[in-house]
Amino acid sequence: MPFAPFSPFIAPLSSRPLLRLKEIRAIEAVEVPLADPPLMERAGAAIARSVIAHVPPGGLVCILCGPGNNGGDGFVAARRLLALGRRAVVIGCFDATRMEGEAAAARAAFLSAGGTVLPGPEALDERPAAIVDALFGIGLARPIGEPYASWIEWGSRQTAFKLAVDVPSGLDADTGRCTGPCFEANATLTFLADKPGLHTLDGPDRAGVVMVDALGVDASRHDLGRGRLLGLDAFAGHLRPRRKNTHKGSFGHVLVVGGAPRMSGAAFLAGHAALATGAGKVTLCALDPNILSFSPVHPELMVGNAIPERGVDVLVVGPGLGASAEARAQLARLLPSSLPLVLDADGLNRLAVDAELQESLRSRSIPAILTPHPMEAARLLGTEVAAVQRDRIAAAQELAQRYRAHVVLKGCGSVVADPDGAWAINPTGNPGMASAGMGDVLSGLLGALLAQGWPVPLAARFGPFLHGAAADRLVAEGIGPIGITASETVSAARRLLNEWSVRA
Numbered sequence: 001m002p003f004a005p006f007s008p009f010i011a012p013l014s015s016r017p018l019l020r021l022k023e024i025r026a027i028e029a030v031e032v033p034l035a036d037p038p039l040m041e042r043a044g045a046a047i048a049r050s051v052i053a054h055v056p057p058g059g060l061v062c063i064l065c066g067p068g069n070n071g072g073d074g075f076v077a078a079r080r081l082l083a084l085g086r087r088a089v090v091i092g093c094f095d096a097t098r099m100e101g102e103a104a105a106a107r108a109a110f111l112s113a114g115g116t117v118l119p120g121p122e123a124l125d126e127r128p129a130a131i132v133d134a135l136f137g138i139g140l141a142r143p144i145g146e147p148y149a150s151w152i153e154w155g156s157r158q159t160a161f162k163l164a165v166d167v168p169s170g171l172d173a174d175t176g177r178c179t180g181p182c183f184e185a186n187a188t189l190t191f192l193a194d195k196p197g198l199h200t201l202d203g204p205d206r207a208g209v210v211m212v213d214a215l216g217v218d219a220s221r222h223d224l225g226r227g228r229l230l231g232l233d234a235f236a237g238h239l240r241p242r243r244k245n246t247h248k249g250s251f252g253h254v255l256v257v258g259g260a261p262r263m264s265g266a267a268f269l270a271g272h273a274a275l276a277t278g279a280g281k282v283t284l285c286a287l288d289p290n291i292l293s294f295s296p297v298h299p300e301l302m303v304g305n306a307i308p309e310r311g312v313d314v315l316v317v318g319p320g321l322g323a324s325a326e327a328r329a330q331l332a333r334l335l336p337s338s339l340p341l342v343l344d345a346d347g348l349n350r351l352a353v354d355a356e357l358q359e360s361l362r363s364r365s366i367p368a369i370l371t372p373h374p375m376e377a378a379r380l381l382g383t384e385v386a387a388v389q390r391d392r393i394a395a396a397q398e399l400a401q402r403y404r405a406h407v408v409l410k411g412c413g414s415v416v417a418d419p420d421g422a423w424a425i426n427p428t429g430n431p432g433m434a435s436a437g438m439g440d441v442l443s444g445l446l447g448a449l450l451a452q453g454w455p456v457p458l459a460a461r462f463g464p465f466l467h468g469a470a471a472d473r474l475v476a477e478g479i480g481p482i483g484i485t486a487s488e489t490v491s492a493a494r495r496l497l498n499e500w501s502v503r504a
């Protein structure tokens, strides 16, 4: 029976830049000619160090090398491993006469050091203890064919330590999309700076643990673009203990508008999430005329069919809103408001087909937070889900600009984009969150943050970070990923928020 011990929960602590291909290439263009020792030598040394840290002496290290500089990194690593008394072989069967520059030199140096290049995995006569994937990195130009495709499939299947060099071969470093066959690593050692494709869509499944080695290059001297991988440090300034001398008015009044007939659960979930993560008061304005005037499970929620005349600080519109004329009327009334606004679910679906609502969203004095999942995003962009997922960052940025709003494009590696072009990827969360009601919880949680005074762009980042971390905490405790419920993430988020809100 397989045994997988629960790992202790540690939220990602440090945020860091995420660089797209054009930014990485610009750094390379400046740094490669200056670097001494050369960057490829440093990359190979870093790979060798990582292998040595993970593989006991005596184990065979099998390095899959491709025809470009990614393969060059692999050849340097192989030579260095031999020099350190380790057993290493290369698998590589490309036309070596077509190799150029440093990569060709790296191959030649490996061969001169007595290294062996095998034509395929079938030539091995023992099981490797480690597989290093140095086939293709950021130079991947098309889907991978034979023989590399079979090597990738073979390598991914091995019960060995599997290390991808820079990017798992077959993964698009910008988008996290598998372009065809794609290596499945336990860990990825990526160079110069971290890359968005390792953290969204297929990236997390393929890359495993991501380690960044700057190769001694001070990337901060270059254009780092506008993307970040979120870490807890990004929010430290707003995670403070509460002052003693406060009252419920200090923490804001959230109004949740939704809950059409047969969909009131969504509004209750959002409302409960808002209260449990710190809103001072929560009112539900439900479209269902038969809704109970209070929730027996959460009697602290104020429930009704009317929008309070005054006293509301934040709007959460959409959970279970439905597609009725009344839903449209509520949107038309609330979108122009000058209160902070979270728009989700049916609110987004209605927005997608209504030019007048779109205009009033764009004209808001405070940009709203929109929280589409990929299907909702596709509707808002007038395209297909596949087109959204082909480049999630570009889709989120396009939405943020088109609707002049902060956008959380949900899913594995949620992408947050601001109207001014800044963007971020959230590293927390797990497939246990692929269950009904999670989006409603996120909306409520965002409402609570806004009600407690978080600036809108920061709330749009911390909401998914906290929610995903809550689900990760549940997994670490053995609750999930299978069967986590949206309500359970609310309690876990409350615990984390209290743990994190300590005096520095």
Ligand SMILES: NC(=O)C1=CN([C@@H]2O[C@H](COP(=O)(O)OP(=O)(O)OC[C@H]3O[C@@H](n4cnc5c(N)ncnc54)[C@H](OP(=O)(O)O)[C@@H]3O)[C@@H](O)[C@H]2O)[C@@H](O)CC1
Residues within 6 Å of the ligand: 028, 032, 039, 040, 043, 066, 067, 068, 069, 070, 071, 073, 135, 136, 137, 138, 139, 140, 141, 142, 143, 144, 145, 165, 166, 167, 191
């Ligand atoms: N530049 C630097 O100084 C540094 C770079 N570094 C390292 O270099 C990596 C980038 O190297 P790179 O640019 O050579 O690209 P790489 O990923 O090896 O692939 C290009 C080769 O593959 C080929 N090819 C592409 N797709 C293919 C396919 N589907 N099927 C078959 N062939 C395909 C393509 O051939 P072509 O398209 O011309 O036929 C070309 O030969 C980077 O990820 C990092 O590891 C580090 O050492 C730090 C310093």
Ligand SMILES: Nc1ncnc2c1ncn2[C@@H]1O[C@H](COP(=O)(O)OP(=O)(O)O)[C@@H](O)[C@H]1O
Residues within 6 Å of the ligand: 373, 409, 410, 411, 412, 413, 414, 428, 429, 430, 431, 432, 433, 434, 435, 436, 437, 438, 439, 440, 441, 442, 464, 467, 468
């Ligand atoms: N595989 C996953 N990895 C990380 N987060 C996920 C995953 N699946 C779902 N989530 C998160 O869970 C939430 C689900 O929201 P949504 O799809 O709107 O759910 P629902 O419509 O059921 O309420 C989002 O915040 C999303 O990012």
Ligand SMILES: [K+]
Residues within 6 Å of the ligand: 070, 133, 134, 135, 136, 137, 164, 165, 166, 167, 168, 169
């Ligand atoms: K690779």
